[in-house]
Amino acid sequence: MMSRKNITNLIKVMVVVIIMMLLMFVYSFTLNLEDNTQEIENKLDSVFENVEPNMAYVELYTIYGNHLNTNGYILKENIPDMTVSDIDLILKEDDGQVYEYDLQYTDQEDRYEFLLSDNINEGIDLNNIINGDYIVFVRVEEIQQENTVEKYFSIDNLSEYTQNEYYTLTDNNTNYKINIGFNTYTKDDYNIDYMGITSQYCVLPQSVVDIVIDPGHGGRDCGAIYENYEEADFTLEYSQALKEKLESLGFKVALTRDKDVYTESYGENGRAVIPYSTKAKLVLSIHLNSTATLPVAGGVEIYAPNNANLTFAKSLADNIVNYVPTRYSSNGENRVMDGVYVRTYTQEDIEDAREYAQYMGYDMYENITTQTPYLFMIRETGGIMTGAYVDGRNTSMEENPYYNSNMSAEAYLIELGFINSDDDLNTLINNKDAYINAIVDSIVNNYGL
Numbered sequence: 001m002m003s004r005k006n007i008t009n010l011i012k013v014m015v016v017v018i019i020m021m022l023l024m025f026v027y028s029f030t031l032n033l034e035d036n037t038q039e040i041e042n043k044l045d046s047v048f049e050n051v052e053p054n055m056a057y058v059e060l061y062t063i064y065g066n067h068l069n070t071n072g073y074i075l076k077e078n079i080p081d082m083t084v085s086d087i088d089l090i091l092k093e094d095d096g097q098v099y100e101y102d103l104q105y106t107d108q109e110d111r112y113e114f115l116l117s118d119n120i121n122e123g124i125d126l127n128n129i130i131n132g133d134y135i136v137f138v139r140v141e142e143i144q145q146e147n148t149v150e151k152y153f154s155i156d157n158l159s160e161y162t163q164n165e166y167y168t169l170t171d172n173n174t175n176y177k178i179n180i181g182f183n184t185y186t187k188d189d190y191n192i193d194y195m196g197i198t199s200q201y202c203v204l205p206q207s208v209v210d211i212v213i214d215p216g217h218g219g220r221d222c223g224a225i226y227e228n229y230e231e232a233d234f235t236l237e238y239s240q241a242l243k244e245k246l247e248s249l250g251f252k253v254a255l256t257r258d259k260d261v262y263t264e265s266y267g268e269n270g271r272a273v274i275p276y277s278t279k280a281k282l283v284l285s286i287h288l289n290s291t292a293t294l295p296v297a298g299g300v301e302i303y304a305p306n307n308a309n310l311t312f313a314k315s316l317a318d319n320i321v322n323y324v325p326t327r328y329s330s331n332g333e334n335r336v337m338d339g340v341y342v343r344t345y346t347q348e349d350i351e352d353a354r355e356y357a358q359y360m361g362y363d364m365y366e367n368i369t370t371q372t373p374y375l376f377m378i379r380e381t382g383g384i385m386t387g388a389y390v391d392g393r394n395t396s397m398e399e400n401p402y403y404n405s406n407m408s409a410e411a412y413l414i415e416l417g418f419i420n421s422d423d424d425l426n427t428l429i430n431n432k433d434a435y436i437n438a439i440v441d442s443i444v445n446n447y448g449l
């Protein structure tokens with residue numbers, strides 16, 4: 001028999017042993033963490049190896065649709081002896097992958113100003129940035145006889161934005177989550193601020209979609225009317241068919257309305273808010289045209305943002321006239337190409353808007369210029385660069401909580417045809433599938449899926 005004292009001693013020993021084992025476990029875990037941190041630091045050391053101690057500066061960066069765009073400058077005092085022959089934006093992964101993008105630049109008195117693109121749908125296609133941690137650099141080149149001298153500058157952030165979260169378009173049920181932000185790397189005694197892009201495989205959150213389809217009008221706003229046909233019915237029927245077809249190809253799609261209801265512009269489920277809250281890359285607003293006076297123009301019109309590369313808009317117009325027995329609209333106002341239209345505020349539009357604001361008793365939005373898109377869905381879902389401007393100063397309407405966002409969609413408005421043209425009306429009633437196929441093929445071709 002063991003004495004009570006022996007049992008107590010045994011328990012004491014066991015407790016001590018258990019505590020020691022726990023401590024060893026915690027210690028080995030900490031060692032492991034240190035190993036990992038050390039490994040990441042070593043990788044960053046190699047990425048930052050030849051980086052200049054001075055900075056390039058980003059004044060604005062934006063994400064529209066699928067593209068990251070940025071502009072900024074580099075001070076000449078940081079490259080006093082260089083005759084610059086090229087400036088590029090470089091994405092360097094810690095595992096060695098490198099992407100290069102040509103920057104447009106202008107030679108100013110004390111600086112070189114650079115820009116990826118004037119167009120919201122150009123720049124860095126984020127769908128190509130698959131898996132990895134990337135540091136963004138500005139590379140300045142000078143050609144000396146046969147040699148190219150290169151200098152790498154890390155990027156400091158002068159914009160008011162600090163962090164963005166983007167999800168790539170759904171491709172084969174696969175998505176990547178991309179974080180764009182700023183961080184600091186410590187090298188010897190000094191700190192280097194840098195812009196970083198990380199991309200990792202993810203399960204798409206329920207709230208995120210690829211494309212928003214906006215069936216124009218609805219409820220008490222029935223849109224254009226001809227005989228006993230209403231625009232709002234066509235736009236809903238076509239939008240639902242478009243959603244179904246796109247979903248059958250694997251895209252995630254949301255509608256701004258799915259029944260015959262009036263849709264508010266702003267607020268939680270507002271027409272202009274859904275594209276932001278769902279992080280949609282593409283917005284297509286579906287409408288029918290109508291003319292107040294005869295003759296009716298007839299045909300298709302695609303409205304695009306004024307600061308977009310028009311390849312996609314043109315392909316929508318071309319596909320529709322190729323697939324459907326219809327034609328490009330003969331309306332010449334705001335037309336930039338056959339079937340493609342860009343409409344911004346005219347000085348007269350601005351005066352009218354000012355008068356209307358006065359009449360309604362609210363302040364005119366001062367940031368409307370002749371560069372602001374005129375059509376609501378293009379303007380309001382296009383963020384700061386296309387001039388979204390509902391900033392809550394007018395208490396008579398709800399605000400768009402995303403009005404100052406640097407992240408938004410590429411938005412287009414499709415006028416399928418004229419409801420008060422008998423030809424167009426007949427075509428619209430009898431060729432829905434052809435219209436849908438035309439639009440879907442254009443999306444698939446232009447977004448590379």
Ligand SMILES: [Zn+2]
Pocket residue numbers: 216217223224231287288
């Ligand atoms: Zn309409």
